[in-house]
Amino acid sequence: MSEAKFKQIAETIISRITSGYYPPNSKLPPHRVLADELNTTPVTVAKAYQRLAEQNRVESFVGRGTFVCGESKLSQVIHASEDDATEFNFSILQPCLSHNIAALQDAFQKTAPRITPQLIGYAEHSGHQQHRQVGVEWAARYGLAGGTVENTLLTDGAQNALALLLEALTKPGDTIAVESLTYPGILAIASLMRREVIGVEMDENGMTPDSLQQVLQTARPKVVIVVPSHQNPTGVTMPAARREIIAQLIRDSNVWLIEDDIYGFLNPEPIPAICNWLPEQGFHVTSLSKAISPALRCGFIKAPDAQVDTINAHIRANIWLSSPLNYQVAAELVSSGTAFELAQRQQRLAQQRQQIVQEILHPAPPHQYGYHIWLKLPQHWQPERFVQEAAKQHLLVSSGSYFAVRQPTDHIRLSLMSINSEARFREGLTQLKALMDTYTTSTLPFQV
Ligand SMILES: Cc1ncc(COP(=O)(O)O)c(C=O)c1O
The missing domain is CATH 3.40.640.10 (Type I PLP-dependent aspartate aminotransferase-like (Major domain))
Incomplete structure (x- = not known):
């Protein structure tokens, strides 16, 4: 094996880590799978993994595989968008803020004269x-x-x-x-x-x-x-x-x-x-x-x-x-008592959003109360690929790999509350469903 070859494979892996295609804590493909994809031998991939382990970029565990080390980049998981009109933000876990605005404005007004x-x-x-x-x-x-x-x-x-x-x-x-x-x-x-x-x-x-x-x-x-x-x-x-x-x-x-x-x-x-x-x-x-x-x-x-x-x-x-x-x-x-009323209102809203998710996505097992769902992707979608394709349609979702402590996952996380209008929320979910049901060559792994 030429030295250049395994170095080249190691660089390819690093560029995939940097681009977020292999996110922190995600499991790298088995030697043979990556070797087939990159048109090389399992021994060369093993050597590349070893080199990356020496550089603290990946970590291997006997019987479990090789995982990406490194900082978990919160900005890649959670996209704090400011444009509710063009984006469907399913990535951020926050209350439906439009329902809380009036109460907050009122509380700030009442508080101002009491500043001592x-x-x-x-x-x-x-x-x-x-x-x-x-x-x-x-x-x-x-x-x-x-x-x-x-x-x-x-x-x-x-x-x-x-x-x-x-x-x-x-x-x-x-x-x-x-x-x-x-x-x-x-x-x-x-x-x-x-x-x-x-x-x-x-x-x-x-x-x-x-x-x-x-x-x-x-x-x-x-x-x-x-x-x-x-x-x-x-x-x-x-x-x-x-x-x-x-x-x-x-x-x-x-x-x-x-x-x-x-x-x-x-x-x-x-x-x-x-x-x-x-x-x-x-x-x-x-x-x-x-x-x-x-x-x-x-x-x-x-x-x-x-x-x-x-x-x-x-x-x-x-x-x-x-x-x-x-x-x-x-x-x-x-x-x-307003804080508790707002909490209850958000709780009810979350229940309504969970019902809409049931209608459109039919996730299993169903959730009833929370702000988010943990959604298993169909087999033909790899999570990072799905996240990238969704982003092209302005649908912001979070890949499951960012939540995993050294284990592979075929899930994404969807927040149900950061889109304020219910009509927009339904529209975004319907687009997500259509994407999930799509089989295209873009669902295949990246080519190098
Ligand atoms: C489990 C968990 N803990 C803590 C936080 C951070 O919350 P805070 O805004 O209060 O810092 C979050 C936010 O998403 C969370 O999901």
Whole structure:
């Protein structure tokens, strides 16, 4: 084999990684498959993979294959479009904002006259007591027990909370256990902070106890992260009985739990938080982004009492405090009850959108309540190819590979709420369905 040949194959693979055709954490094709496609031998492909492994571009696991390493680029998963008129944005998980605008305008107006010197200065303990009370009430409404103004801390949204907690609870090289398909924001933090990630298998009730037990014993993670309600991306909600078992396993292993319950308000009835069984090991995270607006950047951590000072020190060192002005608006919305009404309205809207998805796409299994669906593509579509073809028709969807912790997936994630008008939403879904049903040469893998 000439040296030039395997270097050339390695470069081809790198250009595919760079273009997003092989996204971070996705599995590369088996040697023989890529060899056939690139008109070379499996030995040459193996040598190219080895070279890329030496350069930390890919990682091989015995019996599981070779996977792309690297930073999870959130901008490739989530497209924050500004043009609702020409694009169909199925990529971003946010509330239907047109329904919340009037209430937000009203809350800002009511808040303006109450701006005092105390409000616009620096505050102690991650923020004012009245603002921490917002987090206590919000989380308690949707299933968290034991939150107080002393143990509830304020962050710039849940993303900031996750980053602060991982920074505080782990160090570079430590392992974090997550659901085997998870929110790319978690993968991005781990990748930037150089933490290892291991996936825990899931079933229709979320993370499975057997897989968690195995991961706890073999990989010895420092932290387990669970998204228990309307999980991103699978849409699965963990019932109370499973939550109790997961809590028991975590308690017995003496690891930390980060419970990211940002979609908890979408449950038709509150489900007890896993943290309720783990007052000394569980960090509960939530925010107002999904029910009210991501622009508020109001996030909350309920920490074990003994950990409050440590987390506070990290908040101070990173941001000093979250904007009290935004929290003042949040306080107005929560104390008037408007926040809970908006949450309920978005919940109903999500149900209506799920019904429309049933009519047009017939996904299996059906979802009922969440903001998104995890959609299996027909066999003739490869997810990256589908995402690219959809984008040509201004349909923005998220490839499943960005959510996968080293496992192949033939799914995409569709957000149902970021298109404001129902008519546009139906139109976009109908176009997506037509594309899914299309067989063209463009569904075949790229030629080099
Ligand atoms: C599971 C999960 N956690 C956290 C976040 C980030 O939320 P925030 O806007 O509060 O930072 C998201 C946003 O999509 C999410 O899906």
